[in-house]
Amino acid sequence: xxxxxxxxxPSRRQLLTLLGGAAVFAACRSRNAxxxxxxxxxxxxxxxxxxxxxxxxTRLDSLxxxxxxxxTASFYVRNHGPTPLIAADTWxxxxxxxxxxxxxxxxxxxxxxxxxxRAIRYLECAGNGRxxxxxxxxxxxxxxxxRDGGYGVAxxxxxxxxxxxxxxxxxxxxxxxxxxxxxxxxxxxPMPLAKALADDTLVAHSMNGAPLPPDHGFPARVVxxxxxxxxxxxxxxxxxxxVRQPSVKMNTEEYVFLGPDYxxxxxxxxxGVVKSAVCLxxxxxxxxxxxxxxxxxxxxxxxxxxxxxxxxxxxxxxPARLVGDNLPVAGVRWQFDLDAVPGDMTVTPRAVDEYGNGxxxxxxxxxxxxxxxxxxxxxxxxxIV
Ligand SMILES: Nc1nc2c(c(=O)[nH]1)N[C@H]1C(S)=C(S)[C@@H](COP(=O)(O)O)O[C@H]1N2
Ligand SMILES: [Mo]
Numbered sequence: 001x002x003x004x005x006x007x008x009x010p011s012r013r014q015l016l017t018l019l020g021g022a023a024v025f026a027a028c029r030s031r032n033a034x035x036x037x038x039x040x041x042x043x044x045x046x047x048x049x050x051x052x053x054x055x056x057x058t059r060l061d062s063l064x065x066x067x068x069x070x071x072t073a074s075f076y077v078r079n080h081g082p083t084p085l086i087a088a089d090t091w092x093x094x095x096x097x098x099x100x101x102x103x104x105x106x107x108x109x110x111x112x113x114x115x116x117x118r119a120i121r122y123l124e125c126a127g128n129g130r131x132x133x134x135x136x137x138x139x140x141x142x143x144x145x146x147r148d149g150g151y152g153v154a155x156x157x158x159x160x161x162x163x164x165x166x167x168x169x170x171x172x173x174x175x176x177x178x179x180x181x182x183x184x185x186x187x188x189x190p191m192p193l194a195k196a197l198a199d200d201t202l203v204a205h206s207m208n209g210a211p212l213p214p215d216h217g218f219p220a221r222v223v224x225x226x227x228x229x230x231x232x233x234x235x236x237x238x239x240x241x242x243v244r245q246p247s248v249k250m251n252t253e254e255y256v257f258l259g260p261d262y263x264x265x266x267x268x269x270x271x272g273v274v275k276s277a278v279c280l281x282x283x284x285x286x287x288x289x290x291x292x293x294x295x296x297x298x299x300x301x302x303x304x305x306x307x308x309x310x311x312x313x314x315x316x317x318x319p320a321r322l323v324g325d326n327l328p329v330a331g332v333r334w335q336f337d338l339d340a341v342p343g344d345m346t347v348t349p350r351a352v353d354e355y356g357n358g359x360x361x362x363x364x365x366x367x368x369x370x371x372x373x374x375x376x377x378x379x380x381x382x383x384i385v
Contacts, residue, residue, distance in 0.1 A: 033084035033182050033235070040083050040214040047074050049149060054079035057128070057149035060279040065294060068325045068333060069120065070152035072208045077215045078125045078150060084183045084235055088219045091182075092237070093203065095164060099174030099193075099241030104167060108219050111205055114159040119200045119225065120330045122298050125150035126228035126255055126269050129374030136362055136378065141371025148277035148378070151298065153330045156223045158204030162197040165241065173243045179222040182237035189231050189250045191224060193241075195270075200225045200329070203236065225329045226300035228269045228372070230255045258369040272300035273375035274357050276307055276334070276349040283381035286340050293338045294323075298331030299353035307334040310348040313379055314362070317350065346379035 038054060048056040058076045088108040096103035106114075127143050128150030134140040165177065170193075177196035181187040195201060202223045205212060212218040217234030224231040230250060240246070256266035276297035278284075297304045303326050308317035318336075326332035338347065352358040365376040 033086045033184075035082035035084050035184065036214065038082050039077055039079065040085075041073065041077065048076075049147075051144040051146065054082060055144065057125075057146050058152060059281070060149050060151075060277055060296060061281050061284075063279065065279070065333060066324070068153050068327060068331060069155060069208060072154070072210065072213060072216070075152040075154065075207075075216065076125065076150050078127075078229060079215070079234075080187055081183055081185045083215045085214055086182060086219055086235055091219045093164070093220060094238040095168040095241070096238070097178075097241040098243055099171050099176070100165070101169030101171055102167075106164070108205075111159060111203065111220060114163060116157050116159055116205075117200075117202065118155060118157045119202065119223070120153060120155045120327050121200060121223060121225040122151060122153045122330050123223070123229045123232055124152075124272055124275070124298070126230055126272075126372040127370070129275070129378070130371035132374045132376070132378055133367060133371045136376065137365065137367060139367045141367070142369055143371050147282060148275075150229070151275070151277070151296070151331075153298075153327075154207045155209065156202055156204040157206035158202035158220070158223065160199070161201045161203055161222065161239070162199075164203060164239065165196060168241070170241065174241050176242045176245045178240040178242065178246050178248070179233035179236045180238040180240060181233050182235045187233060187250065188246075188248045189233055189255070190246050190248065191227070191231055192245075195224065195227070198225075226271055228255060228272055230269070254370070255372070256370075257372065259367060261366050262368065269372055273373050274299045274301075274304075274351055274353055274359055275375060276351040276359065276377070278347050278349060278380040280347075280380060280382070283383055285383045285385060286338075288340050288342050288384050290337055290339050292335045293347055294333060294335045295320075295349050296331050296333055297349065297351035298329075299351070299357060300329060301353055301355050301357055302328045303354045304332045305352050305354045305356075307332075307349055307351045309336045310350070310377070310379075311338075311345065313346055314348050314350075314377055320349065340382070340384045342384050345382045345384060347382060348377045348379040350377040
């Protein structure tokens with residue numbers, strides 16, 4: 001795991017004396033942040049495909065190829081409402097619920113002085129690839145037609161969620177942790193305690209070497225690696241620790257598997273899927289002749305072991321080269337030498353990770369109403385002229 005301890009912080013005892021009790025956080029419970037109206041960051045059309053009203057996917061072909069890290073300015077945004085503008089000096093993170101012995105409230109300054117770790121991890125929206133349920137399976141799903149650009153890799157710096165929970169004293173019956181946002185939506189997404197205590201589950205305050213930008217969760221967001229992006233709650237203001245799983249919109253109505261292949265009540269999405277994508281416009285227009293085609297592949301479980309490419313729509317595959325950094329739960333770039341012949345072609349990549357997890361054939365891809373977790377290989381169209 002690529003995590004290093006970045007800075008020492010106060011001892012637990014110092015921290016506990018620094019922090020107040022229930023009265024302190026009760027006051028900041030219902031603070032309503034002003035909003036930006038929409039998104040703060042610029043969405044140049046050469047970098048983003050907008051998904052109205054508050055989201056935008058990255059054009060993977062616009063990314064620099066010398067690094068696996070997605071520049072912050074190019075990182076996709078998925079918001080359920082306008083980006084709230086939250087001031088660091090009035091922000092606090094409340095930790096409470098029946099599962100903690102000593103409820104506490106952390107200021108931004110206190111968060112920054114706690115021991116920080118650094119982790120390079122990807123985020124991917126559960127709805128990334130939704131367009132393909134319609135285009136490849138001819139079974140449209142409800143929601144915006146994202147292709148492959150709801151994926152980005154960042155270097156996160158933050159405090160382990162475990163560190164914060166332990167400061168509040170976990171009770172033996174603590175079983176669920178629910179980060180709650182300060183946005184107008186009250187966005188919240190529970191996770192079981194084991195995931196909350198994972199080494200790389202963070203309350204992040206920094207993204208790619210700078211404080212989180214407003215659209216990505218300033219002052220702090222949760223980063224839950226390997227899980228659908230929806231679990232990585234932005235603008236986090238509270239962590240509720242409970243004995244049972246709370247029922248909230250994001251685990252009962254959204255980010256659940258709905259449809260004939262799934263039980264009722266619908267199971268909440270958790271882990272993502274192994275994926276690969278071609279970093280070219282859709283469709284791509286290329287000259288004839290031998291040329292390298294490049295792409296990305298990623299796994300929610302670890303490193304990518306291999307990527308193969310099909311030029312006949314998935315009947316036969318040939319190996320691609322992995323190039324540059326190959327980081328667990330982040331991804332890798334791949335390259336393939338294409339002999340482009342005039343006319344229409346497709347390039348279909350597929351990836352396998354170090355544990356043997358791969359991408360299902362299209363015939364095995366299950367459909368769900370909201371179009372989550374499309375995982376089958378995608379034939380990327382090329383016009384050779
Ligand atoms: N508070 C809050 N957190 C949120 C969301 C949101 O709308 N509100 N969207 C979630 C979803 S669906 C995704 S995919 C990721 C996107 O993170 P990003 O916008 O930083 O790329 O944030 C998650 N966290
Ligand atoms: Mo998402």
